[in-house]
Amino acid sequence: xxxxxxxxxxxxxxxxxxxxxxxxxxxxxxxxxxxxxxxxxxxxxxxxxxxxxxxxxxxxxxxxxxxxxxxxxxxxxxxxxxxxxxxxxxxxxxxxxxxxxxxxxxxxxxxxxxxxxxxxxxxxxxxxxxxxxxxxxxxxxxxxxxxxxxxxxxxxxxxxxxxxxxxxxxxxxxxxxxxxxxxxxxxxxxxxxxxxxxxxxx
Amino acid sequence: xxxxxxxxxxxxxxxxxxxxxxxxxxxxxxxxxxxxxxxxxxxxxxxxxxxxxxxxxxxxxxxxxxxxxxxxxxxxxxxxxxxxxxxxxxxxxxxxxxxxxxxxxxxxxxxxxxxxxxxxxxxxxxxxxxxxxxxxxxxxxxxxxxxxxxxxxxxxxxxxxxxxxxxxxxxxxxxxxxxxxxxxxxxxxxxxxxxxxxxxxxxxxxxxxxxxxxxxxxxxxxxxxxxxxxxxxxxxxxxxxxxxxxxxxxxxxxxxxxxxxxxxxxxxxxxxxxxxxxxxxxxxxxxxxxxxxxxxxxxxxxxxxxxxxxxxxxxxxxxxxxxxxxxxxxxxxxxxxxxxxxxxxxxxxxxxxxxxxxxxxxxxxxxxxxxxxxxxxxxxxxxxxxxxxxxxxxxxxxxxxxxxxxxxxxxxxxxxxxxxxxxxxxxxxxxxxxxxxxxxxxxxxxxxxxxxxxxxxxxxxxxxxxxxxxxxxxxxxxxxxxxxxxxxxxxxxxxxxxxxxxxxxxxxxxxxxxxxxxxxxxxxxxxxxxxxxxxxxxxxxxxxxxxxxxxxxxxxxxxxxxxxxxxxxxxxxxxxxxxxxxxxxxxxxxxxxxxxxxxxxxxxxxx
Numbered sequence: 041x042x043x044x045x046x047x048x049x050x051x052x053x054x055x056x057x058x059x060x061x062x063x064x065x066x067x068x069x070x071x072x073x074x075x076x077x078x079x080x081x082x083x084x085x086x087x088x089x090x091x092x093x094x095x096x097x098x099x100x101x102x103x104x105x106x107x108x109x110x111x112x113x114x115x116x117x118x119x120x121x122x123x124x125x126x127x128x129x130x131x132x133x134x135x136x137x138x139x140x141x142x143x144x145x146x147x148x149x150x151x152x153x154x155x156x157x158x159x160x161x162x163x164x165x166x167x168x169x170x171x172x173x174x175x176x177x178x179x180x181x182x183x184x185x186x187x188x189x190x191x192x193x194x195x196x197x198x199x200x201x202x203x204x205x206x207x208x209x210x211x212x213x214x215x216x217x218x219x220x221x222x223x224x225x226x227x228x229x230x231x232x233x234x235x236x237x238x239x240x241x242x
Numbered sequence: 243x244x245x246x247x248x249x250x251x252x253x254x255x256x257x258x259x260x261x262x263x264x265x266x267x268x269x270x271x272x273x274x275x276x277x278x279x280x281x282x283x284x285x286x287x288x289x290x291x292x293x294x295x296x297x298x299x300x301x302x303x304x305x306x307x308x309x310x311x312x313x314x315x316x317x318x319x320x321x322x323x324x325x326x327x328x329x330x331x332x333x334x335x336x337x338x339x340x341x342x343x344x345x346x347x348x349x350x351x352x353x354x355x356x357x358x359x360x361x362x363x364x365x366x367x368x369x370x371x372x373x374x375x376x377x378x379x380x381x382x383x384x385x386x387x388x389x390x391x392x393x394x395x396x397x398x399x400x401x402x403x404x405x406x407x408x409x410x411x412x413x414x415x416x417x418x419x420x421x422x423x424x425x426x427x428x429x430x431x432x433x434x435x436x437x438x439x440x441x442x443x444x445x446x447x448x449x450x451x452x453x454x455x456x457x458x459x460x461x462x463x464x465x466x467x468x469x470x471x472x473x474x475x476x477x478x479x480x481x482x483x484x485x486x487x488x489x490x491x492x493x494x495x496x497x498x499x500x501x502x503x504x505x506x507x508x509x510x511x512x513x514x515x516x517x518x519x520x521x522x523x524x525x526x527x528x529x530x531x532x533x534x535x536x537x538x539x540x541x542x543x544x545x546x547x548x549x550x551x552x553x554x555x556x557x558x559x560x561x562x563x564x565x566x567x568x569x570x571x572x573x574x575x576x577x578x579x580x581x582x583x584x585x586x587x588x589x590x591x592x593x594x595x596x597x598x599x600x601x602x603x604x605x606x607x608x609x610x611x612x613x614x615x616x617x618x619x620x621x622x623x624x625x626x627x628x629x630x631x632x633x634x635x636x637x638x639x640x641x642x643x644x645x646x647x648x649x650x651x652x653x654x655x656x657x658x659x660x661x662x663x664x665x666x667x668x669x670x671x672x673x674x675x676x677x678x679x680x681x682x683x684x685x686x687x688x689x690x691x692x693x694x695x696x697x698x699x700x701x702x703x704x705x706x707x708x709x710x711x712x713x714x715x716x717x718x719x720x721x722x723x724x725x726x727x728x729x730x731x732x733x734x735x736x737x738x739x740x741x742x743x744x745x746x747x748x749x750x751x752x753x754x755x756x757x758x759x760x761x762x763x764x765x766x767x768x769x770x771x772x773x774x775x776x777x778x779x780x781x782x783x784x785x786x787x788x789x790x791x792x793x794x795x796x797x798x799x800x801x802x803x804x805x806x807x808x809x810x811x812x813x814x815x816x817x818x819x820x821x822x823x824x825x826x827x828x829x830x831x832x833x834x835x836x837x838x839x840x841x842x843x844x845x846x847x848x849x
Contacts, residue, residue: 053644053676060651122636144643
């Protein structure tokens with residue numbers, strides 16, 4: 041699936057000219073005239089980036105950035121602005137924006153930013169995918185198995201885990217085998233990696 | 243000597259009046275009498291009055307040959323020459339007429355002026371039937387009293403007289419009064435001296451004395467003098483004050499003056515009587531108006547010499563001769579009038595000069611004010627513009643950037659051989675659109691930046707509002723303000739200065755935007771409406787701010803009133819003057835739903 045360049049700008053001239061420019065470069069482009077319109081779109085799981093005008097009627101670019109962070113979106117943002125509000129750039133970049141471009145920006149500047157954003161998006165995606173598969177593996181475990189997993193990945197022995205849960209050591213051994221089978225791992229370190237990916241431990 | 247005027251008047255009915263004086267024409271008393279007669283005799287008489295004066299000059303020689311000659315001449319001339327009135331002036335005149343006058347002469351209507359000396363020859367003695375006697379009565383008591391009052395401390399009185407019969411007569415008048423002033427004043431009578439001896443004597447008179455000279459026509463050496471002349475000589479040689487007893491001398495440096503017998507008044511009365519006779523009044527019907535001819539008469543120079551000008555003993559109705567300021571006194575009101583006139587003219591001229599200068603100053607001030615006002619308008623607009631241009635310049639970048647990106651894209655499409663005609667068409671279309679947009683922005687800024695023009699034209703308020711709204715929208719957008727425009731009709735035309743009206747509107751919008759600074763973003767609505775009521779177009783700008791502060795409300799359109807921290811408070815004042823220069827109205831009102839609405843109204847142009 042191709043990465044998508046999302047453009048949110050209330051200025052139609054900017055929207056359509058950037059569309060022409062980026063499609064000429066074989067980018068897939070989607071445009072929106074406001075933050076609200078963008079939020080109505082179904083969540084994009086793939087890679088891509090967001091070219092976001094900071095001055096928007098309704099929800100401003102910065103407000104959308106905050107909201108996307110809350111929503112857990114990993115779409116890298118390139119801010120563009122027609123106003124001289126460069127003082128906002130520090131704030132936006134601190135919150136993870138790729139760049140802060142002032143119109144009229146050079147095409148090259150934009151393209152570099154997009155490329156950088158895509159790379160970031162890729163790695164975000166990979167990270168995200170890993171985490172998601174780990175989570176889905178974890179989800180296959182029963183409640184008891186998840187409970188036992190949480191003890192095991194802290195480095196506890198079967199015997200200690202059994203004592204904590206007040207069950208027989210043997211029962212722990214059986215659950216451990218089932219967990220290994222379900223997660224497709226053979227060792228505790230592997231178990232720890234998946235747990236970390238799934239967000240069970242930091 | 244008397245014939246010359248006769249011929250002059252021979253063709254007319256001329257009243258001939260002959261005045262015969264007994265003494266010489268040099269007698270100062272006669273001068274005064276004649277002046278008096280002349281001053282009254284001609285009053286209210288239509289015909290010309292021909293006055294002929296004759297002087298019999300008795301006393302010039304031992305005999306009276308000259309007097310007889312004159313009288314005889316009249317005796318004979320009367321046959322060919324009509325005399326309407328004869329005025330005889332004594333003393334001694336009647337004696338001569340008795341001796342030489344013809345019966346015809348005595349038949350003339352006669353006014354006899356004489357001193358009332360006992361034993362004198364009367365008109366009755368002369369058998370003059372149509373005559374009237376005007377007699378003088380010298381009462382020197384009052385004359386002396388007034389003289390003594392001027393010098394209350396001076397007790398010694400020296401009476402100096404000549405030796406002529408008249409001199410003796412006047413001297414005797416004083417002698418008769420001597421006992422009236424006993425024992426306070428001591429009189430000494432000096433007479434029978436030559437002028438030289440008199441002068442020598444006068445020099446010995448102590449300063450604290452009073453000198454009276456009643457008459458001095460002849461000295462002991464038979465040298466004739468006139469009383470005023472002698473008074474002058476004596477007063478120049480005397481350390482004591484010198485007084486006359488008649489007005490004959492006063493105006494000729496003859497002593498101080500005082501309560502004096504006035505020959506002038508005597509003459510005036512004689513003249514008045516003569517006039518009545520000439521007017522045909524019967525002699526028996528004539529009533530003498532006065533028998534007292536005394537006046538308070540003073541020589542101002544003498545008063546000054548004796549430091550008497552402010553003396554309380556001098557009556558206020560006195561006549562002053564030789565008064566220094568007599569000219570001023572006489573013409574006081576004329577002089578004052580002329581002076582005031584000149585003064586008022588001067589002031590008027592000065593005032594006009596001032597007025598002129600002031601007018602120039604005012605004109606200059608007005609020019610200054612006018613240019614300041616224009617500058618203010620310009621400054622206000624430029625300050626609005628400077629905030630606007632920042633956002634407008636960025637606004638301009640949008641279409642410019644779009645044009646560039648589109649062109650860039652076009653090139654890329656060509657390079658990669660992916661250019662479809664429909665796509666290319668669309669791109670050119672976009673480029674054109676963006677170009678038009680950029681042009682519009684520049685035009686709107688340019689019109690605002692224009693130097694001031696007072697020119698008025700037909701302005702479409704609808705277009706003006708949408709243009710202004712566009713111009714300002716990018717600027718207010720960053721404040722999250724939404725502009726809502728509602729207009730009544732398509733074209734509403736007023737006659738005015740487009741830039742100035744736009745400026746007013748911009749001021750309104752700016753104020754409205756500033757009023758909503760602290761509002762919630764969803765409550766930042768700025769409404770611009772254009773309504774037509776009758777023949778008036780009303781442009782209103784409303785905000786949803788907190789309303790106008792009560793403290794500012796009253797003086798909203800006054801200068802330097804501002805609720806903004808950085809405001810000079812000039813904006814609304816300017817708007818008011820701009821709208822008023824369009825004969826429009828401007829006002830502000832609080833809205834019931836909250837917020838404020840600023841409006842201006844202008845007369846519409848009828849199509």
